[in-house]
Structures are given as C-alpha cells and as structure tokens.
Amino acid sequence: MIRRVFLLTVALLLGACATLPQQGYNREANQHIKKIQVLTMPQANVRLHIPNHIGYSFGLIGTLITEANRNSKETWLQDTAKRAQFNQFQDLQAALTSAMDAKGYELIWPEPLTDSKGVKRDGFELRKKYAPVDADAQLDLGFMYIGYTASAAEKSSPYRPTIELSVRLVSADGKKVLYAEQFRYHNVLDNKEAVILEPAPEHRYPKFEDLEKADLTVIDGLRGAVLDVANAVAQQL
Amino acid sequence: MNRALLLLLSMLLAACASKPRTEAARFNIDPQTCKASIADVAALPVTRVAAYKDRFPKSLRFEKVATCLRSDNGGALPLVLMDLGPPAALEVQVNLIMRSEVVLAAAIDLLDAERRLIRSVPFERFVRRGGAYSGSIFLNEKDADVRYLVLRPDPDAVGGKNESISGVAQTFSAVFVSGGTLYAVNSVTRSEAVLRNWLSEIGDFQVRAVQQ
Numbered sequence: 336m337i338r339r340v341f342l343l344t345v346a347l348l349l350g351a352c353a354t355l356p357q358q359g360y361n362r363e364a365n366q367h368i369k370k371i372q373v374l375t376m377p378q379a380n381v382r383l384h385i386p387n388h389i390g391y392s393f394g395l396i397g398t399l400i401t402e403a404n405r406n407s408k409e410t411w412l413q414d415t416a417k418r419a420q421f422n423q424f425q426d427l428q429a430a431l432t433s434a435m436d437a438k439g440y441e442l443i444w445p446e447p448l449t450d451s452k453g454v455k456r457d458g459f460e461l462r463k464k465y466a467p468v469d470a471d472a473q474l475d476l477g478f479m480y481i482g483y484t485a486s487a488a489e490k491s492s493p494y495r496p497t498i499e500l501s502v503r504l505v506s507a508d509g510k511k512v513l514y515a516e517q518f519r520y521h522n523v524l525d526n527k528e529a530v531i532l533e534p535a536p537e538h539r540y541p542k543f544e545d546l547e548k549a550d551l552t553v554i555d556g557l558r559g560a561v562l563d564v565a566n567a568v569a570q571q572l
Numbered sequence: 573m574n575r576a577l578l579l580l581l582s583m584l585l586a587a588c589a590s591k592p593r594t595e596a597a598r599f600n601i602d603p604q605t606c607k608a609s610i611a612d613v614a615a616l617p618v619t620r621v622a623a624y625k626d627r628f629p630k631s632l633r634f635e636k637v638a639t640c641l642r643s644d645n646g647g648a649l650p651l652v653l654m655d656l657g658p659p660a661a662l663e664v665q666v667n668l669i670m671r672s673e674v675v676l677a678a679a680i681d682l683l684d685a686e687r688r689l690i691r692s693v694p695f696e697r698f699v700r701r702g703g704a705y706s707g708s709i710f711l712n713e714k715d716a717d718v719r720y721l722v723l724r725p726d727p728d729a730v731g732g733k734n735e736s737i738s739g740v741a742q743t744f745s746a747v748f749v750s751g752g753t754l755y756a757v758n759s760v761t762r763s764e765a766v767l768r769n770w771l772s773e774i775g776d777f778q779v780r781a782v783q784q
Contacts, residue, residue: 356625357624359665359708361712364661387761389759389761486763489763491763522736525740525741527701527702528701528702529701530701
C-alpha cells in the first residue's frame with residue numbers, strides 16, 4: 336500500500352512538471368505520408384484522483400486514509416465504465432480513424448490495440464525504440480491519464496473528465512521523429528506547455544455523490560473527452 | 573489598537589490586489605514616431621538551434637522592442653521585424669506568452685530580402701497551451717526566398733477573451749523547532765480557477781528557428 340501511494344505521488348508530480356519536447360508536423364515536407372501504422376498502446380485503466388489532496392499532508396496516517404477513500408471512489412468509476420462497456424482504446428481508434436480519414440490519411444490499427452509484455456516506454460508512455468513498419472509512417476499513442484479528477488476536495492473544484500495523451504509520429508524506418516506533442520483535456524495540474532483542451536461544462540460534478548447520481552452519464556464525459564482529443568490530434572497532422 | 577491595525581492591513585492588501593482586467597491591452601502609439609517604410613525598420617536576429625531539446629531564447633516584450641510603421645491609409649502599425657538569416661530548412665517556432673491576463677494576439681508575415689510580403693499566418697492558426705499560444709512555420713525548399721519574419725497584432729483576433737479551467741497550486745511552508753531540531757514543512761494544495769487572457773496588442777513572445 337505504502338509503495339503504491341509513493342508511486343502515485345511520484346507519478347502525479349512527474350505529470351505536473353514533465354513535458355514532452357514539442358515538435359511541429361511539417362505537412363509539406365511529408366506529403367507522401369498517407370498510410371500510417373498505429374502502434375499498440377500501453378495499458379491504461381480509468382482512474383480517479385484529487386491531486387495534492389490536503390489529506391496527503393497529514394503524514395502517513397492521513398495519506399493512508401485519503402488513499403483508501405480515493406481507492407473506493409476509483410473502483411466505483413471503473414465498475415461504472417465496465418457497465419457502460421467503455422473502452423478508451425476502441426473509442427480513440429474510432430474517433431481518430433474518422434478524423435484522420437477526413438484529412439486523407441489511412442490508419443492501420445494493430446490487433447489487439449494494447450501492448451503485450453516487453454514494450455519499453457518512457458515517462459510519457461511513448462516507446463523507447465521503434466522498428467521499421469510496412470507503411471509510410473508509424474504513430475505512437477500513450478494515455479498518461481484517463482478518468483476523472485478534481486483540483487481539490489471541495490464543491491468549488493468539481494470532478495471533471497481528464498485525459499493526458501502523448502503522441503509521436505515517427506518515420507517508417509523508425510529513425511526520425513516527425514511530430515511530437517502532449518494533449519491535456521482538463522488542465523488539472525496547470526501544465527504550461529501541453530496543448531490544452533477545455534472540459535465539457537455539462538460534465539461538472541461538484542461532489543463524488545454527484546458522480547454517483549449521474550451514474551452512466553459520467554462515462555459520456557469520458558467518451559466526449561476522447562473524441563475531442565482525437566480531433567485535436569488530427570488537426571495537427 | 574487592534575482594530576486600527578487590522579484596518580491598515582486590509583487597506584494595504586486591497587492596494588496590492590490587482591483588479592481583474594475587463595478588456596484587451598492596447599499598444600499606445602505616437603504616430604509621430606512611426607517609420608515611413610518597412611525598409612527603415614531595424615531587424616532583430618532569430619536564434620537558431622540545432623535540436624528541439626535546446627532552450628528557447630529569453631522572451632521579449634513586444635511593446636518594448638516593436639517599431640511603429642505608418643500604413644498606407646495613414647494609420648499606425650506596431651511590428652517587430654526579425655531576420656531569419658541565410659536560407660535553410662527550418663521550423664520557426666513562435667510562443668506568445670500569457671502574463672497578467674494579457675497575451676499578444678499576433679499574426680506572422682513572411683517577407684523576402686526586399687521586405688515584400690510572401691505569405692501570412694493568422695493568430696487563429698496558433699495552438700493554446702497552458703502558459704502560451706504557440707505556432708510553427710516550416711520553411712522548406714520552396715521558401716528559399718523567405719528572409720524576414722514580422723510579428724504584428726492580428727486585428728481579427730485582438731479584443732477577444734480566452735478562459736481556461738485550471739488546477740492552481742498554493743504552497744504552504746512552515747518552519748518550527750522541536751527538541752532542538754529544526755523542521756521545515758512544505759505542503760502544496762490546489763483549487764480550481766478560471767484563468768482569463770485578453771487577446772491584446774502587447775505581450776511577451778519568443779521566437780527560435782530549429783534546423784531540420
């Protein structure tokens with residue numbers, strides 16, 4: 336449990352300050368790129384957090400109590416996502432295929448969509464190495480976070496759908512980065528460098544009880560967030 | 573006595589607190605100081621870097637480095653002219669940094685060696701980040717004629733307002749002594765805030781060119 340809390344704290348701290356070196360996409364110099372191989376994505380569960388919750392400031396006991404409370408809420412959200420048959424990878428696949436098709440790109444998706452064991456990733460959930468692919472380029476996508484977050488444990492800081500997605504487009508031979516960017520839907524950690532997307536106002540839940548009352552509707556908030564992020568990615572390419 | 577002290581403290585705090593801005597910040601120009609031609613405007617150099625991981629150059633304040641140019645219709649246009657250096661394949665990155673609810677809503681013009689307009693990039697092509705708007709312009713082989721870059725307020729964007737929901741951090745620090753040992757406590761909490769930015773004629777910016 337203590338190890339988990341420590342890892343969680345480190346992950347949230349990293350998420351606050353770490354930013355992927357941004358690289359724009361040179362559309363004109365890469366006009367030959369039409370068929371893109373999408374690589375398998377890292378596993379990412381639906382999560383629920385209040386970063387820097389005041390409870391974490393009250394020593395080990397405070398941290399354990401806060402974490403136990405968060406854990407039960409997160410379990411509820413994960414169960415609700417299951418009941419709604421929500422699969423963020425499939426949603427991203429559908430939304431990105433459609434948005435990229437509209438721009439003249441053909442995406443080739445792997446089966447299954449997520450990693451098998453042995454794929455080494457960096458702190459941005461992107462691959463450390465790339466192998467050649469049979470396409471014009473390869474697209475690496477990694478959810479750093481998907482779920483609900485609130486800025487604080489108070490009504491004026493409601494729970495909102497949240498996504499952090501890292502994106503890297505790499506040449507077919509795996510040797511050259513063509514585009515790199517981080518997208519954040521609901522900037523709960525006040526990141527200064529990622530592309531920021533505003534959360535939908537209709538999915539604003541002041542208390543956890545409001546999330547429970549909304550039941551399956553909260554998953555519509557996550558679906559909308561995935562759609563908005565996919566459209567923003569396609570817009571850049 | 574306590575009441576008087578509290579009153580004094582309240583007055584001091586009220587004096588320090590800045591009121592929220594209600595409109596875009598404008599560039600105050602004295603038309604008498606305007607240059608008649610772009611040929612008379614001095615150019616600032618654009619920093620070239622070899623890799624994306626290299627640092628951005630220090631930000632510049634538009635209102636401090638801008639030159640006023642008299643336009644054809646008698647109006648005055650503030651602008652910053654920058655020299656891109658010899659032709660090369662480049663990604664020119666421009667950051668328009670948010671500060672005190674103000675961000676420069678800039679459009680970019682690319683000029684040739686004779687300082688004639690080749691093409692423009694409007695502010696709407698910039699992407700909003702947490703602390704800045706950013707835009708990239710790629711200079712490829714066909715752009716060999718491009719020699720200068722101009723930053724100027726985009727009239728189609730100036731006056732607009734942007735609001736962003738963000739988790740803003742507050743840091744609490746305390747130092748205390750117990751049993752002869754000095755303890756320091758540092759705690760960070762957050763709360764949700766709506767960060768507003770007015771798209772203005774002034775503001776801070778950074779420009780660099782990354783070699784391709």
